[in-house]
Amino acid sequence: MIDTLLSPALLGTLMIATFMVLIMTKRMSAVTALLAVPILFGVLAGAGAGLGDMILEGVIQVAPTALMLTFAVLYFAIMMDAGLFDPLVRSVLATVGNDPVRIALGTAVLTSIVSLDGDGTTTALIIITAFLPVYRRVGMNPLILATLLGLCNSLMNYLPWGGPSARAAAAVGVNVGQVFGPLVPAMLAGLLATLLLAFFLGQSERRRLAASGCPISDGSVEPVSPFMADAEPDIRRxxxxWFNLALTMGLVLGMAFGLAPLPVMMMGAFSIAATVNYPRLRDQKARLTAHADNVVNIVVLIFAAGAFTGILNGTGMVDAMASAALSVIPPxxxxxxxxxxxxxSMPLTFVMSNDAYYFGVVPVIASAAAGYGIEADAIARASLIGQPVHTLSPLLAPIYLACGLLGVDVADVQRFALKWAALISLVVLAAALATGAFPLQAG
Structure with missing residues (x-):
């Protein structure tokens, strides 16, 4: 019997290592690796007859998260299509003018707002096409734009539909709202620290430009953002x-006060938004079709993650790995x-993809921590702290998109931004400890 030759701990370690190698070398997609690898190792562990039940149990655990993410992505897509944030974009661009400090602050503020949809690629397209002409007009360093874009987007991705929070929750088998709620004060502290950083970088650029005598144009070059473009004026509302703003504020407050389960609130808000903004069935279908790819990619990933963790837990691999880790960790x-x-989480998420880290490493840490009385949701929150550093990972597609649009090298962005990303992560860590998002020590 194969399961007598390899211990569950060793099988689990090999399973996670295989999964990480396959997706980091791009031999398989994250979705296929999350399904194929655990099934293979589940068979090797002698659990062939029970794999179906294990997979279903894991999928059932993540079903509420997948449901919430589905309607969250659709809701914010509807709001963006309807133009809820267009006046804010115009106001920010009109306010920043040619002052480097205001431009840097405007970059951080607008990135935080646009990042509400949880899509880093969309945020990069919107912010860079809106602000890059302004940076060029004034003569500011585009690396500042890249840095503030990455930091604000990574912090806003703590939101339940942003991706990392959902992955962390699914990996340890807890509700995503349970992970996000206690982390809100630390996230706000990180955003405040990023605004202070934007002010500092803007001041530095103001002094540099004044010392160099760089002329500033009259502002005749106007930035254009696809976020507020007239290419599809028929979908704007x-x-x-005011209705969309009130609905969105009501949704945010409802989530903050826990008035109903997150999936229920998202489903209700989406149905209202779609019906009011696009009452014709043809228009609703067009909006759903336009955003179907984002929804499918997220939901399929979450369900595949449920299958992965279901087998990892059902075969006893994660408990065996935790026991092995506990045996070598001094109390x-x-x-x-x-x-x-x-x-x-800072160095690990820099050299690993989110999928590899959250589905491969975090469950093992959570199980080991449980031996010391530390709750799984606390470990899930702690695992999110390194996201500002993760946004500079060479494994991420958005960083190449952003650097291509900015016309800068990825290495230059990493050298410039990495120290600031680490600093913001430490600020979030300190705030999380101060507000009790996770304990400094067990017991």
């Missing part, structure tokens, strides 16, 4: 601006598993 160190997880 400016007359419904004096293990008590600090939560802050240690937060610290190591």
């Amino acid at each position: 400016p007359g419904l601006f 004096s160190i293990g008590r600090y598993m939560a802050p240690i997880t937060a610290l190591v």
Whole structure:
């Protein structure tokens, strides 16, 4: 029997290593690797007859998260199509003028708002096409734009529909709202620190430009953003601006106060938004079709992750790996598993994809931490701390998109931004510990 030759701990380690190698070398997509690898190792573990039940149990655990993400993506897509944020974009661009400080602050503010949809690629397209002409007109360093874009987007991705939070929750088998709620104060602290950083970088650019005597044009070059473009004016709903704003604010407040389960609120808000903004069935179908790819990619990934964790847990691999880890971790160190997880999330997420980290590493850490009495949701929150550093990972497609649009090298962006990303992560870590998002030590 194969399961007598290889211990569950060793099988689990090999399974996770195989999964990580396959997706980091792009031999398989994350979705296919999340399905094929655990099935193969589940068979090797002798659980062939029970794999179906394990997969279904794992999928059922993540079903609420997948449901919430489906309608969250659709809701914010509807709001963007309807033009809810267009006046804000115009106001920000009109306000920043030619002052480097205001331009940097405007970059951070607008990135945070546009990042509400949870799509880093869309955010990069919107912010860069809106602000790059302004940076060029003034003579500002485009690396500042890249840095603020990445930092604000990574912090806003703590939102339940942003991706990392959903992955962390699915990996440890808890509700995504349970992970996100206690992390809100730390996220706000990180955004505030990023605004202060934007002010500092803007001041530096103001002094540099003044010292160099760089002339500033009269502002005749106007930025154009696809976010507020007239390419599809028929889908904009400016007359419904106040209604959409009230609906969105009500949704955010409802989530903050936990008035109903997140999937229920998202489903209700989407149905209202779609019906009011696009009452004709043809228009609703067109909006759904336009955003179907984003929805399918997210939902399929979450369900595949459920299958992965279902087999990992059902075969006993994760418990065996946790026991093995506990046997070599001194109790004096293990008590600090939560802050240690937060610290190591910075280098790990830089060299690993989110899928490899959250579905391969975090479940093992959570199981080991449980031996010291640390809750799984606390480890999930701690694992999110390194996201500002992760946004500079060479494994991410958006960084290549952003650098291509900016006309800069990825290495230059990493050298310039990495120290600031680490600093913001440490600020979020300190705020998370101060507000009790996760404990400094067990017990």
